[in-house]
Amino acid sequence: MIRADRLHRRFGPVIAVVDVSLEIGRGEVVGLLGPNGAGKSTLLRMLAGYLEPDAGTASLDGIDVRRRPIAARRRLGYLPEGAPLYPEMTPSGLLGFVAGVHGLVGRxxxxxxxxxxxxxxxxPxxxxxxxxxxxxxxxRTALAAALLPDPPILILDEPTDGLDPNQKQQMHDTIRKMGRDKAILVSTHVLEEVEAMCGRAVILAAGRIRADDTPATLARRSPDGRLAGLFRTLTLPDAQPLPDVRRPAEAA
Known part of the structure; x- marks a missing residue:
């Protein structure tokens, strides 16, 4: 449902994403982990079709996001980082506007x-x-707008940012439930959130995928038996190259 093939993007002298390839199928909730500046938001923007890559391709439900952007976006619910809203509108008015954009009328x-x-x-x-x-x-208003057309694919950049602990738990439950029949990619820097709602974790560092497997499997591969330990090992500025910690199918 979500596919990246050797996506690459730079901003002047800074290389943000380096030859990233990734596939996410229906029924998967995948957590994209990485420190600040790892390239997470840049990758999500390319997958959603809001930023053109310098090289590589992205597709949603088999639709190339560069060649057929409108058709691809019809399959997508996208929550960007710092999602802009119309401050003078109410949530009800905004959601009604979004529904109209998607061609929904009346009942x-x-x-x-x-x-x-x-x-x-x-x-309330x-x-x-x-x-x-x-x-x-x-x-939550921005997230509701992304969810409104009930798309088969969701790309969510920090969906729990600003939520209190109870609201975060509710959001984890909602995302897990939606993940039963959708393809969902969630970006976060909170490891506990990936363990709570994702069946798979992808660790991005310096624009490259350094690990891709279930949170439990990645934790077992960590020196201290914890996902946080592996994350630190792979993402610290002086991190040394390690053996491949991706799933066998991804590493092939």
Whole structure:
């Protein structure tokens, strides 16, 4: 459902993503881990079709995002980093606008707005101006907009940013449940979140994939038996090359 083939991107002298190849199928929730500046958001933006790669290709549900961008985006729900919102609108108004963009009208439009709002529990603030909302509720509003058309593919950049512990747990549960029949790629720098909601973890460092396997398998490969230990080993500035810690199918 999500496929990257040797994606490469640089910004002037800085190489952000280096020949990244990745495949995510329906029914998978994959956590993309990495320190700040690892290239996570750049990779997600290329996969979503909002940033052109210097080399390589990306496809969503078999649709090339560069050659057929509109068709590819119709299969995608995308939550970018720092998702911009219209501050003068209410969550209800914004979701209605998003529903209209997706061609939903009448009863279908109202049902889609209600379902998206309920999924992220926006009820208490549904009719308040977005500019008056807390960071957590603004983040939930942006996520509801991404979820509204019920797409088969979700790319979520830091979906729990700004949420309190209870809200984070609810979001973990929601993402796990949606992952039963969708392909979901979640970017985060919180290792515990990957262990809580993802069946697979990909560690990105200096623009390259350094590890790709289940969180439990990666933890067993760590010197201290913990995912955090492997993460530090692979991502510290003076990290040394290690044997391949990707799944056999990925390493082949």
């Amino acid at each position: 279908a439009r109202r049902a889609a707005v209600a379902a998206a709002a309920e999924r992220v529990e926006l009820g 603030v549904l009719h308040r101006p977005i500019e008056t909302l807390s960071k957590g509720y603004r983040r």
